[in-house]
Amino acid sequence: MPISVDPASHGRPRAASLPALAAVLRGPKDFELQEQSSPAMKASELLIRLKGCGICASSLPVWEGRPWFDYPLPAGIPGHEGWGEIVEIGHRLRRLLPDLRCGQQVTVLNDRAFAGYVTASVRDVAPLPESFAGRPFPGEAIGCAMNVFRRAAIREGQFTAVIGAGFLGLLLVQLCVDAGARVIVLTRRQSARKLAESFGAEATFDTEDWWGNSKKVVEMTGGRGCPRVVEATGLQFALDLATEIVAEQGKLIIAGYHQDGPRQINLQKWNWRAVDVVNAHERDRRRVIRGIADGIAAVEDGRLRVAELLTHRFQLDRLNEGFNMMVDRPDGFIKGWVQL
Numbered sequence: 656m657p658i659s660v661d662p663a664s665h666g667r668p669r670a671a672s673l674p675a676l677a678a679v680l681r682g683p684k685d686f687e688l689q690e691q692s693s694p695a696m697k698a699s700e701l702l703i704r705l706k707g708c709g710i711c712a713s714s715l716p717v718w719e720g721r722p723w724f725d726y727p728l729p730a731g732i733p734g735h736e737g738w739g740e741i742v743e744i745g746h747r748l749r750r751l752l753p754d755l756r757c758g759q760q761v762t763v764l765n766d767r768a769f770a771g772y773v774t775a776s777v778r779d780v781a782p783l784p785e786s787f788a789g790r791p792f793p794g795e796a797i798g799c800a801m802n803v804f805r806r807a808a809i810r811e812g813q814f815t816a817v818i819g820a821g822f823l824g825l826l827l828v829q830l831c832v833d834a835g836a837r838v839i840v841l842t843r844r845q846s847a848r849k850l851a852e853s854f855g856a857e858a859t860f861d862t863e864d865w866w867g868n869s870k871k872v873v874e875m876t877g878g879r880g881c882p883r884v885v886e887a888t889g890l891q892f893a894l895d896l897a898t899e900i901v902a903e904q905g906k907l908i909i910a911g912y913h914q915d916g917p918r919q920i921n922l923q924k925w926n927w928r929a930v931d932v933v934n935a936h937e938r939d940r941r942r943v944i945r946g947i948a949d950g951i952a953a954v955e956d957g958r959l960r961v962a963e964l965l966t967h968r969f970q971l972d973r974l975n976e977g978f979n980m981m982v983d984r985p986d987g988f989i990k991g992w993v994q995l
Contacts, residue, residue, distance in 0.1 A: 675771020683720025
C-alpha cells in the first residue's frame with residue numbers, strides 16, 4: 656500500500672510539538688504519567704504523533720504483576736496497538752522515499768505506544784486511508800486476526816468453532832462468516848454471544864458448562880465435530896474444549912496467547928484424530944504488516960466491522976481503569992482503547 660505525496664508539503668517534515676505525556680508502569684496495577692522528552696530519532700526513522708492505542712488482553716499479566724517482571728517498565732510499555740500521524744521524516748528517508756509525507760495517517764508496530772510520540776522504521780508502519788481519519792484503528796490487533804484467519808484456511812460450508820468472543824474472536828467470527836463457514840461461537844458472556852449472532856454466527860453456547868456444551872456442538876455437526884476450531888482465549892479450559900469438538904483430520908488453531916504457565920493437552924486424542932495444530936502467532940514483522948494491510952482492506956470493503964467492537968475509550972490518565980475493566984469484563988465490554 657503506497658504512501659502518497661501531499662503536494663503542498665513536498666515531502667518536507669513538519670515540526671513536532673513536544674513535550675507530551677507517556678504512561679509508566681511503576682509496579683503492578685500502577686500506571687503513572689510522566690512528561691515525555693523528544694524521542695531520539697535516527698536519520699532513517701519516522702517520528703509519529705500517536706492518536707490512540709488499543710489495550711490488549713495479552714498485557715494483563717505484566718499489569719497485574721508476576722514474579723518474573725522487573726519494574727518500572729520503560730515509558731509507553733506495554734502499549735503495542737498504536738496509530739497516529741507522521742510528524743517528522745528522517746533526512747535519509749526523505750531522499751530515498753520521497754512518497755513519504757508529514758501528516759500521513761499510519762498504524763505502527765511499536766511496544767511503547769502508551770505515549771504521545773514514538774519513532775519507527777518505515778518497515779513498521781502501514782498507511783491508513785484518508786477515510787479513516789479520526790477513527791480508532793488498533794492495527795496490530797486487527798492484523799493478528801487477519802493472519803490467524805489466513806492460517807486457518809477456512810472453507811465455505813465448513814463448521815468452524817470459535818472459542819472466545821473478545822475483540823480477536825469477534826473479528827474472526829466476521830471473517831469466517833464472510834468466507835461462507837457455518838460458525839459456532841462458545842463464550843461466557845451473553846452480550847458477546849448476541850453480538851456474534853448479529854455477525855452471522857449460526858449457533859452460540861455458554862462456556863460455563865463447556866463440557867456439556869461441547870457435546871451439543873458435536874451433536875450439531877452430526878457427530879463429526881468441527882473441521883476448524885479456533886481457540887482465542889489463551890486459557891487452559893479452551894484447549895480442553897477445543898480437543899473435544901475438533902473433527903478427525905481437522906485443524907485446531909491456537910490464536911490465544913498462553914503466557915501464565917504450562918498447559919496440559921490430551922495428546923492421545925490429538926494423535927487419534929490426526930489433528931493438525933496451528934500456532935497462529937507471527938514473529939516476522941513483514942507478515943504482521945501484511946496482516947495489517949489486509950485488515951485495512953477488509954474494513955474498507957465491509958468484511959470487518961471494527962468500530963462497534965471498540966466499546967470503551969479512556970484518557971491516558973485513566974489507563975489503570977481501562978485494565979481493570981478488561982479484568983472485570985462487564986456486559987457490553989469488548990475492547991478498550993486510549994485516546995492520546
